[in-house]
Amino acid sequence: MKILFPASPLNDRQPDESYAEEYEAARQSGFAVGLIHLEELLLNQDADRAVRRLPVEENPVECLYRGWMLKPYEYEQLDNALRKRHLHLMNSPESYRHVHYLPESYRHISAYTPASVWLPIREITSSFEEVYEAIRPFGEQPIIVKDYVKSRKHEWLDACYIPNAADREQVKRVVQNFLDRQGEELNEGLVFRQFVELEFLEHHERSGMPLSREIRVFVWEGRPMYVSTYWSAGRDEEFDEVLGQFAQVMASIQSRFFTMDFAKAKNGPWIVLELGDGQTAGLPDDADAVEFYGNLYRAVGGEG
Ligand SMILES: Nc1ncnc2c1ncn2[C@@H]1O[C@H](COP(=O)(O)OP(=O)(O)O)[C@@H](O)[C@H]1O
Ligand SMILES: [Mg+2]
Known part of the structure; x- marks a missing residue:
């Protein structure tokens, strides 16, 4: 390798x-x-x-x-x-795409992840009617917006979080900001997701975004290869205890190497936030790269 x-x-x-x-x-x-x-x-x-x-x-x-x-x-x-x-x-180009775009793999993770709908960019008009229609199932619940790949989480109140999906003014403001700021970088279309209140950790030191208890798991051929808390490297013992419950969903993802990100719902279960290709997913900031590649080397089977 x-x-x-x-x-x-x-x-x-x-x-x-x-x-x-x-x-x-x-x-x-x-x-x-x-x-x-x-x-x-x-x-x-x-x-x-x-x-x-x-x-x-x-x-x-x-x-x-x-x-x-x-x-x-x-x-x-x-x-x-x-x-x-x-x-x-x-990873084949097909499996890259499978975990890179949320709509591609959503059916595999739907039991563990916030309810989501999406709208390809070509179906969005300036009246936003298609957006209002797509998010109707969320009623008056809070939601978040992202594209098929990325959010603008560091602009949480301006371009990510929508407190009430039925408030058209709010929806328009946040979604328009998101579209304007993604610009040419927009990936494929919009994804709207039910907002789930997550267990709070602290505020991000630069952007002020609320940070939650989140975990990134790198999965090699269906099995966890490297597990770390997301915002800074470490382990979460409670998560380690439940990780085994996700063995089946991990094995169902059509990719040999991907990440599965988890978060702890406030007073609720661990949920899946998103998937990513293991080749392009970042390590947590202060992760021990030697440990990561050591684990990978063993997972791959040792040959150089
Ligand atoms: N449905 C949700 N409910 C609550 N918080 C969410 C939800 N989706 C995402 N978040 C928060 O927003 C952050 C960014 O969302 P994510 O889907 O991981 O997008 P990105 O690809 O930009 O990392 C997450 O790390 C999490 O803190
Ligand atoms: Mg993420």
Whole structure:
């Protein structure tokens, strides 16, 4: 298994600063590593150039990408370019998409996650009638808005949280802010989710967003590979005790490597917040990268 990281935009022989620690940790753990010049893919749509520093392999080599989120079509372009060098991304473009877009995997997690509806961007008109119609099932409950991939959680009151789904003024203000601020970066369409009051931890030191008791689980071939509290690395003993209850839903996700994020509902159960591809999901800020790659190395089966 070879792990591919983004190269520094300034020097394509060095890892991107944001991934330098992971790059070293992966190497130390026994993985072969390589660099991708992502700007060539993302800005110039030239996937072949992005991977040109990687040697062509004689026999197929499985690869795992650890880097910034890619749009599914970019992931597919990367996969195609790598294949020409006998390098194979460990998740197919289909499974990347399956966990990247909430509507794709929602049916697998629906019993454990806040009720959600979605609206592709082409179906949204300036009157917002389609939005009001889509969120009618939520009645007067609070909801949150995000796109198929990301929220603007750090702009909680302006572009994420809607206190009353029946209040059209509120809905319009928050959704319009969300659309304006996502701009060209909007992923596919809007997702509206029932707001569930979560167990409070503290306020985010920069954005002031309320932080909740949340956990990120990296799942390798259906089994938890690395478990950590989300906002800063650590363990939550109560969560560790219930993790086993999610074995079946984890095994049902059509991806060999993904993340499942959990949160503790206030006076309620642990719920699933979202999934992500394990290749592009970030580690918690102060996570021990050596531990992460050590676990991954053992999960993969040890070969470098
Ligand atoms: N349905 C919900 N009810 C309550 N809080 C939520 C809900 N969905 C998300 N959140 C809060 O908003 C944050 C961002 O939501 P998330 O779906 O993880 O989007 P992102 O992809 O931007 O991380 C979560 O970490 C959680 O704190
Ligand atoms: Mg999240």
